[in-house]
Amino acid sequence: MKKIGRRSFTKATVAAGAVAAVSRKRIPGANDRINLGLIGCGDRGMDVWGTFLKQPDAMPVAVCDVYQPFTAKAAATGTGVKRFEDFRRLLELKEVDAVVIGTPDHWHAMPTIMACQAGKDVYVEKPLSLTVVEGRKMLEAARRFNRVVQTGSQQRSGTHYQEAVKLIREGGIGAVHKITAGYTRNVMPGFKPREFGAEKPHDLNWDMWLGPAPKVPFDPFRCIYHFRWFWDYSGGQMTNWGAHNLDITRWALGARGPLAVSAYGGRFALTDGGETPDIQEVLYDFGNCVVAWSGREVNHTRDEFLAFHGVKGTLNIVRSGFTVTPETWRPTRGKDTPAMEPMQMPGEGKGMDTLHIRNFLDCIKSRKRPVADVEEGHLTATMCHLGNIATRLKRSLQWDTEKERFVNDAEANSMLSRPYRAPWKLI
């Protein structure tokens, strides 16, 4: 068994890109503090904010949420931290260098684009976008205003993910023609509202929570955490966990996107009011490799998984590490022989968050592209959106990655963007 220690990892495998030009007034130097704002102080926002604040050069300056008790909790993480309900006011603060965006998915695009316009760098949670067109506009804004935009896909900073991608790309497990990924669990009989009762709390700005999404009466189930199960705000596990493991898939393949997608599924068992599938099977055609995604909310069996099936071995990877199990080849004469040595490598688990945040802060200073640059976030979110569009239309679709359009399918193309509720506009 070949055991790979994390320290032996070579930095050369990190997909750091070109140096971005800089156009703003203040560029924090190597020893400077970076003044941070947090937009969206829920579960994940507070989680990453806590990790940011453990970095010696990270300084909390302002926080924003549409639910006041969350803003108050976030403001208590520092001294003199300013509080806002409207993120546009936070973006007006000259002293803020960068923002961390932990809002629901339907509120990723606009704050990111406006932050870029205001000269701030951005750490925005995955999935990057709610639609393909949003992601493209976010990428354009980042490039136009020369901003560092890191997608919150922390697995890209995990040394064992980097090492696995390098191994696969160098042919270490032989040619890979099949990749299996997914996330399964059992949440029967369904989800329940987390934070609120039936009445809208007086200190929650529901209209601002909805933002560009269609107006609906206050619904405690749609709000905190469970926005994930409604098409107006998110894309279910396809975009939630798909944004993690399909990201690694696409990275290992060195591909921008698939040629075609087919999918089946629906919300068959759960009757809790959510909309996104509880069973979903998606197949992507990458030319010489098929990627299969399984999502299941009503039968557990295995948890998250990602397996690269090479002709010499199978690489199974999760956040705690990877293993390679050799395949056995059959010569015409003699004994069956293993095609390679078994291998294993531990992962950092939760420590990947720290590495990912560190990479972002370092890129703010160096002006390099971060490991999960907005373009990678956009291409991976796009792959997830394609799976959902094929599932909802119940047909196979051909995809033109360069044009970011489906081939000869006006109905599918109409699902690449969404109308925004006035006065909000996607710039």
Ligand SMILES: NC(=O)c1ccc[n+]([C@@H]2O[C@H](COP(=O)([O-])OP(=O)(O)OC[C@H]3O[C@@H](n4cnc5c(N)ncnc54)[C@H](O)[C@@H]3O)[C@@H](O)[C@H]2O)c1
């Ligand atoms: N990288 C990861 O491993 C990881 C893990 C969990 C969640 N996430 C991502 O983080 C995001 C948030 O998920 P969550 O579970 O923390 O949800 P959540 O509901 O707990 O938090 C979202 C917060 O955003 C606030 N909000 C809504 N609209 C706002 C607005 N206009 N301005 C300011 N605040 C607003 C909400 O009030 C809430 O406090 C999602 O996109 C999710 O995919 C990433």
